[in-house]
Amino acid sequence: MIVAPTKLVCRSVWKLFGSGAEGYLSAHAEPSDDDLKQAGLVGAVRNVGLNVHEGEIFVIMGLSGSGKSTLVRCMSRLIEPTAGEILFNGENLLKANAKRMIEIRRHQMGMVFQHFALLPHLTALGNVAFPLEIQGIDRARREARAAEMIELVGLAGREAFFPRELSGGQQQRVGIARSLAVEPELWFLDEPFSALDPLIRREMQDEFVRLQSVLKKTIVFITHDIDEAIRLADRIAIMKDGAVVQIGTPEEIVMAPANDYVAEFTRNVVKAKVIRVASVMTELPGRPPNGGPDGRWGGDIAAAATIAETAPLFSDTVDTLRVLDDDGAPVGALRRADVVDVMMRS
């Protein structure tokens, strides 16, 4: 598998709150929790290093107070990190001056907020056009672009509505449209669906997956909801007390939790919905086993499918499926007994 080029790199990023934080950090290389407490400092982000690849959905997941929101604000420099490097397309953002930062934020970054952060005095159209207005783009052009974005998020017809006339889900659609209006390379979503009702949240997640399949942005997505993380992520970073505990694909996180904390998180995750066929399949036998009637394969399944998706394909007469890779070449076999085994795991 080819790894896409890296879009964003965090190198030993720290954010300490309290007076004299910077001096303290340059004097003490890697302070522990207790060291910080003694110095009267709070370590909101502690020594975080991670890479976000182009075109992937990178989810940062943690409970409230774990530092995930602070970290994402360090990435966009809304909060000034105490130490470390943030490389965006290879450029260290912490070295960029105010003008350059404005430039980068105007053209290359977009952000969606938990509580939408819509401006109450502007219509949906005005809100979506706002980033373009700030750039000084003329009215006709920015409104045309905004209308396009509103169409994209499925709000056509509501352009002239004011935020308080829209439901929560609709407001966040406006927020999403606004963050996409400048065609950002890097898209931050800070708990975008946390303030929504469960049903709407589900719907918005589907919408998000649909959008990403069209847009293929590089995404940093913050959430406190492990199910949401697993549903959406290409890779997940789990944070605790300001530090990253584990980074991996959803499957890796669920199958091989790095410690008890992560294990506790993933305990209630339905494994069959995370584990993919590729991890369970056996070697491709030379000839079709008595998988189905007439000694043929019971059916084909993609290696990237989850186990849960395969379950309906088995029956009394079908107990082996052929596994195909992305290009449609057979790479292995999936046996019913193994699937049952995964399904039984809690």
Add this chain to the structure above:
Amino acid sequence: MSAPAAAPLDAASRTRIRAGWGAMHALWVTALIIFALLWLLAEPIAGWAFEYPKAAQIPLQRWIGNAMRWLTEDASFGLFTFTDLTRFIAAIIDVPYRIALGALSTGLLSGQGSDAVQLLPPLSWVALIAIVGLMGLYAGGWRLAALVAACFGFIVLFGQWTNAMVTLASILIAVPLGVVGGLLIGIAGYRWRWLEKAIIPILDLMQTIPVFAYLVPILILFSFGPTAAVIATIIYALPPMTRVTMLALKGVASEVLDLGHMVGCTRRQMTWRVMVPSAMPGLMVGVNQVIMLSLNMVIIASMIGAGGLGFEVLAALRRLDIGTGIEAGLAIVALAIALDRLSQAFAARGLAPKHAEAELTSLLARYPYVAAALGIVIVSGIAGLAIGAVQTYPATLELSTGSASEELMYWINVTFFDQIEAFKNALLLNILIPFKRFLLGLPWLGMVGLLALAGWTLGGARLAALVGVLAFLIAATGQWEKAMVTVYLCGISVVVAGALGFLIGIVTADRERLWKVVRVIIDTLQTLPSFVYLMPAVMLFRVGDFTAMIAVVAYAIAPAIRYTVHGLREVDPHLIEAGTALGSTKRQILTKIRIKLALPEIMLGINQTIMLALSMLVITALVGTRDLGQEVYIALTKADVGRGLVAGLSVAFIAIISDRLISAGAARVRARLGLQR
């Protein structure tokens, strides 16, 4: 330890708390004994503790006087002098004022003084009532339109139109300037923390110092006239706008700030495209405050030349012409109600836009109200040329209650003279005068010490230092005696207003319909200009301390009632339920639960009452009190800046001392009850 302790830790902490209380009690008892000894025995040996020695006085009065003289005579910026600057500011403000006055009152004039020729008539009463009616209709519907039109109708009906238009013109100039000025200072204070720290004490001082005190310097710098009055009004109305702006900007959600940064706003874009629009609901509260305070200032501003309704009230007060005074006063109230409701409706409308309107494109369809208003102005203007009554409301149709109210007062005076006099004298002889003597006999040194100790008990060393220093400054600038008279009048009035307010509050808190009536009454009381209270009081009780007290009580009772009712109503219903479940009677619930929990709120009400009482006291100087207010008033008539400001500052210090002590006390009570705010 008499009570058996449940756990050792409990016992220990209980002992500690008791020890703390015990130490505090001992300290206070000692302090009071020392104070009593000082008061009773020390006069012969330490006279300086009773009367602050003249030799050691801080000559603040002279310093201010000199500084003022320097400013007006010598201060120069090289190219121009300070006086040039103030005259320049006055000239700039004068331009829009003339335009507003022309539109509302004098018409468009060509030429100067009495030779002036009217080119265009001013807006006729018909046109203006129609316009404000349309504004009401646009912003709040038919009911508001009717209310606003009725208010202006009242003004025209009682023959106050000309005066009211002069007042309205100065309000129309003062309000936007006050709003913009307050907004800009507030934004600057939000942006630079150090500036905010510098501004806040100044705002505290500005809001507690009596207005009279800074009328004098304004008078000297800007000379007598409507422009000086507009400037005084702006200075008076600007502090709350500044405060509200800083608060509102701080209240903008951090996500919205993040949004502004993420879309790449420059600082200017951040302020004007993101912060200010998002803070709009809060800012509109400030705008409303500016309007109300500007109207509050109407009468006082007329002392330095505002003219209009304020002057009418003031002149009537001097003549003791109660009918005219009250009518002009009510005209101010009518103006206040109309502008208040209109501004609130416009704010609510602007804050809750509807999409339907954004879609209309034709100019006429988008602005039907503006079009209608223009039409009315033109039609009524032409009609006014033909029919005089359209332009100027005919005097024969004016109403006046003047003689009726005068006759009523006369009747009361004749019929109940003995009873009123007996009541007044009894109170004066038995309560007012002894209390005044008592306060005047106290040594300033001991009082400063006790106040500082109170500060220390309630809020620690910083509060003690603040309270002690301010109290000392009152003595050191030679204002102690007058300050004690102020404290005596204020104290008695607050006790009366507080007790009455508390009782009324308790009675009305649970009676929804009664409360509605009471609320309308106290709302009205609070919009009435303070001068209006003086007139009936003077008519009934003639000049003197007693009259002042009655006027102050009437003016300051509203917050005592309001906060008591609020406090009692906001007690957690679960606690009342718990009390009922435990079998408490209604009375027990009231005395043992509700009043105790409402105490912090009630204290804040008393605090407000004190502030209002102090501001009213200064005005009662007009009816012959002998306190700081009188000092300020004399300074105003003599145009003595130093004298006025020093006395004014002493009033402000008294206000700040009592405010800080009571707030600290309320905070302590709240903390002890575990209530959060």
